[in-house]
Amino acid sequence: xxxxxxxxxxxxxxxxxxxxxxxxxxxxxxxxxxxxxxxxxxxxxxxxxxxxxxxxxxxxxxxxxxxxxxxxxxxxxxxxxxxxxxxxxxxxxxxxxxxxxxxxxxxxxxxxxxxxxxxxxxxxxxxx
Numbered sequence: 001x002x003x004x005x006x007x008x009x010x011x012x013x014x015x016x017x018x019x020x021x022x023x024x025x026x027x028x029x030x031x032x033x034x035x036x037x038x039x040x041x042x043x044x045x046x047x048x049x050x051x052x053x054x055x056x057x058x059x060x061x062x063x064x065x066x067x068x069x070x071x072x073x074x075x076x077x078x079x080x081x082x083x084x085x086x087x088x089x090x091x092x093x094x095x096x097x098x099x100x101x102x103x104x105x106x107x108x109x110x111x112x113x114x115x116x117x118x119x120x121x122x123x124x125x126x127x128x
Contacts, residue, residue: 024082027068028097033126035067035119038083038093040074045092048110056116063119066126096122 027034037053039046057063074091077083086095089107096103096118104121106114 024070024097027070028099031099032068033066033103033122034097035069035122036072036082036086036093036095036097037069038072038074038078038088038091038095040091043074043091045108045110046074049092049094049106049115052110052112052115053119056112056119060123062123067119067122094118096125098122098125 024034024036037046037049039049063069072082078088078091082088086102088095092108094106094109094115096105103125104118106118109115
């Protein structure tokens with residue numbers, strides 16, 4: 001499940017950082033594992049990460065069935081509440097959360113192995 005306009009039908013457009021923070025917290029409060037993707041449309045590293053994540057999600061439908069993917073537009077929300085709370089250093093940062101715990105993060109990494117490891121961490125936590 002992905003919660004942002006731009007990846008297909010049934011997705012939500014986030015309006016401001018307070019809504020974003022609330023959305024992530026709502027998903028976490030519901031017991032869901034949240035995969036945050038802090039990115040910018042002009043960022044080549046972000047685009048490389050997107051290609052890897054989309055390919056992995058196509059290959060394994062369990063990711064979408066068990067993880068709440070939330071794309072965060074860095075240009076709009078990079079200095080917002082959620083980014084500050086999580087101390088996100090830059091765009092192209094991927095973070096997995098469950099409950100009140102961060103399970104892992106990748107900063108500017110684009111390798112399939114690195115991103116798959118993070119996505120598998122999220123999937124394992126979602127199925128636990």
